[in-house]
Amino acid sequence: MSTTAIALESEHHARPHGLRRWLFSTNHKDIGTLYLVFALCMLFLGGISAMVIRSELLFPGLQLVDPDLYNNLITNHALLMIFGAVMPAAAGMANWMIPMMIGAPDMALPRMNNLSFWLLPAGATMLILSFVVPFLGGGSQINTGWTLYPPLSTQVGMAMDFLIFALHLMGISSILASINIIVTLLNMRAPGMTLLKMPIFCWAWLVTAFLLILVMPVLAGGITMLLFDRHFGTSFFNAAGGGDPVLFQHLFWFFGHPEVYILLLPSFGILAHIIPTFARKPLFGYRTVVGAMLGIAALGMIVWAHHQYTIGMSLGAVKYFMLVTILISIPVGLIVFAFIATMWRGAMTFETPMLFAIAIILTFTFGGLSGVMLAVVPADMQYHDSMFVVAHFHYVLLPGAVFGLVAGVFYWLPKWTGRMYDERLAKLFFWTNVIGFNVTFFPQHFLGLAGMPRRIVDYNVMFTEFNVISSVGSFLFGASYLLFLYVIVKAVRSGERVDAQVWEGARGLEWQLPSPPPFHTWGKAPVITT
Amino acid sequence: MDDDAERKEALRRRNNRLALALGAFVVALMVLSMFVLSGVSP
Numbered sequence: 001m002s003t004t005a006i007a008l009e010s011e012h013h014a015r016p017h018g019l020r021r022w023l024f025s026t027n028h029k030d031i032g033t034l035y036l037v038f039a040l041c042m043l044f045l046g047g048i049s050a051m052v053i054r055s056e057l058l059f060p061g062l063q064l065v066d067p068d069l070y071n072n073l074i075t076n077h078a079l080l081m082i083f084g085a086v087m088p089a090a091a092g093m094a095n096w097m098i099p100m101m102i103g104a105p106d107m108a109l110p111r112m113n114n115l116s117f118w119l120l121p122a123g124a125t126m127l128i129l130s131f132v133v134p135f136l137g138g139g140s141q142i143n144t145g146w147t148l149y150p151p152l153s154t155q156v157g158m159a160m161d162f163l164i165f166a167l168h169l170m171g172i173s174s175i176l177a178s179i180n181i182i183v184t185l186l187n188m189r190a191p192g193m194t195l196l197k198m199p200i201f202c203w204a205w206l207v208t209a210f211l212l213i214l215v216m217p218v219l220a221g222g223i224t225m226l227l228f229d230r231h232f233g234t235s236f237f238n239a240a241g242g243g244d245p246v247l248f249q250h251l252f253w254f255f256g257h258p259e260v261y262i263l264l265l266p267s268f269g270i271l272a273h274i275i276p277t278f279a280r281k282p283l284f285g286y287r288t289v290v291g292a293m294l295g296i297a298a299l300g301m302i303v304w305a306h307h308q309y310t311i312g313m314s315l316g317a318v319k320y321f322m323l324v325t326i327l328i329s330i331p332v333g334l335i336v337f338a339f340i341a342t343m344w345r346g347a348m349t350f351e352t353p354m355l356f357a358i359a360i361i362l363t364f365t366f367g368g369l370s371g372v373m374l375a376v377v378p379a380d381m382q383y384h385d386s387m388f389v390v391a392h393f394h395y396v397l398l399p400g401a402v403f404g405l406v407a408g409v410f411y412w413l414p415k416w417t418g419r420m421y422d423e424r425l426a427k428l429f430f431w432t433n434v435i436g437f438n439v440t441f442f443p444q445h446f447l448g449l450a451g452m453p454r455r456i457v458d459y460n461v462m463f464t465e466f467n468v469i470s471s472v473g474s475f476l477f478g479a480s481y482l483l484f485l486y487v488i489v490k491a492v493r494s495g496e497r498v499d500a501q502v503w504e505g506a507r508g509l510e511w512q513l514p515s516p517p518p519f520h521t522w523g524k525a526p527v528i529t530t
Numbered sequence: 531m532d533d534d535a536e537r538k539e540a541l542r543r544r545n546n547r548l549a550l551a552l553g554a555f556v557v558a559l560m561v562l563s564m565f566v567l568s569g570v571s572p
Contacts, residue, residue, distance in 0.1 A: 108545040108549070109546075109549055112549070175553075175556050178552075179549050179552045179553060180549070182548070182552060183545050183548045183549050183552070186548065187541060187544055187548065188545075213552060213555065213556050213559075214559070216556070217557070217560035217563060218559065218560070218563040220560050221559075221560045221561070221562075221564040224564060225564055251563060254563075
């Protein structure tokens with residue numbers, strides 16, 4: 001893609017300083033930074049709960065926490081990681097990169113952008129309070145897991161109300177961010193940039209944003225009905241009052257399953273930039289990848305009840321959900337093969353983002369395969385609610401979402417800050433991270449197949465060995481993120497200066513901007529000529 | 531108003547219209563999921 005008339009407008013109005021710069025920011029790069037810093041904080045908070053969970057499971061018997069606190073921790077861990085860490089990190093990257101990639105001066109609705117971000121700390125505060133209030137005399141602890149199934153969720157104390165409001169706030173934040181991203185991508189592209197010339201990361205986010213506005217309102221509706229059941233005498237999910245608790249499961253998973261793709265697609269978009277850069281070849285099958293993303297989104301919307309095989313659905317419904325679930329492996333496979341074909345005969349080098357890309361292809365594919373196993377009804381009847389499911393979704397979401405975002409941080413950090421990270425330390429982080437991840441979650445497949453249920457604080461002594469291995473792996477995995485933090489801080493404070501074209505093989509408008517980019521990105525829109 | 535300012539104003543209006551349409555869709559979907567799916571008439 002070549003461009004003409006690239007112009008960077010000088011700082012045409014004063015750049016705000018101090019607290020006002022961050023509180024009242026309407027600048028896409030500052031808001032992107034806020035999202036990323038927030039996500040990193042939540043990653044560590046969610047990570048601490050994971051470390052406590054794995055410390056508890058290190059040996060059979062009760063070591064550190066009682067069963068109620070354990071259930072509270074697993075709920076908190078999931079929600080912090082999904083709504084606090086992964087989604088905001090992806091939104092931060094969208095904020096930073098989309099205007100730079102499409103030649104726009106900023107996001108389409110900058111003040112709404114500010115609101116989208118600042119709703120998040122409010123939501124996170126409510127989420128943390130939902131964990132804490134039971135210890136301040138606020139009734140029982142949340143014991144439902146992130147799925148919040150009634151009737152359990154209608155019986156929990158006021159912590160559940162905090163949780164419902166936290167989800168509302170974070171959901172509104174996501175919806176506003178999605179609307180902003182859709183409007184930016186549809187209306188603000190540089191002249192000549194047709195939809196099919198748009199960078200894949202932008203396509204990934206366009207699909208993700210549409211998915212978000214399609215499913216987040218359904219979750220909002222479901223948890224509002226839950227709130228009404230708890231406080232206003234309705235019986236939406238109360239069988240004694242003529243309602244049906246299974247209805248909540250349908251509403252929840254109509255959101256919950258597409259949510260998996262909401263977490264995955266932005267990372268796929270990042271990989272679709274990293275792999276061509278370090279293979280020094282254009283992405284193989286651009287249109288195929290775009291089509292596959294649309295296919296994943298379409299199929300992802302109609303498979304939700306594969307999470308509910310055991311509730312006693314009709315045979316016809318079960319067969320339908322099984323078949324369409326297995327069909328998703330086709331578009332996902334197309335993307336994986338497009339990545340492999342891009343690497344084929346490329347002049348590859350193995351900088352940290354590329355190492356992560358290769359690790360993602362291997363481990364995510366493994367998670368996808370165990371997903372096909374879980375999609376098969378008779379098999380799932382055995383695996384359901386076992387540690388096998390825990391292993392499966394961590395193999396999907398850690399490589400598919402978290403590692404992709406981490407790779408994106410290493411890929412774009414030099415562009416954002418103008419400084420290069422320490423490659424040697426970053427590679428050390430990569431190896432400790434990937435080895436720690438596999439040692440943690442691979443044994444959980446065996447635990448599940450041997451019959452260890454998920455969401456239990458104590459277990460039979462026959463499961464001890466694999467639990468010890470898993471916990472030791474998790475300590476290495478958790479500690480590796482301290483190294484990640486150190487690598488970032490070191491790069492920002494004292495990394496070597498880089499020029500605009502950070503990576504030799506990188507292509508796109510964003511690499512024509514200086515590193516770091518000016519405060520106002522594209523004063524005058526670039527014109528795309530080819 | 532010069533051409534550039536007019537163009538920016540038109541873009542601003544177009545952005546606002548699309549954002550409002552998407553926002554209305556979101557609210558409608560939430561109401562739909564609450565009332566129609568639960569079999570309760572609004």
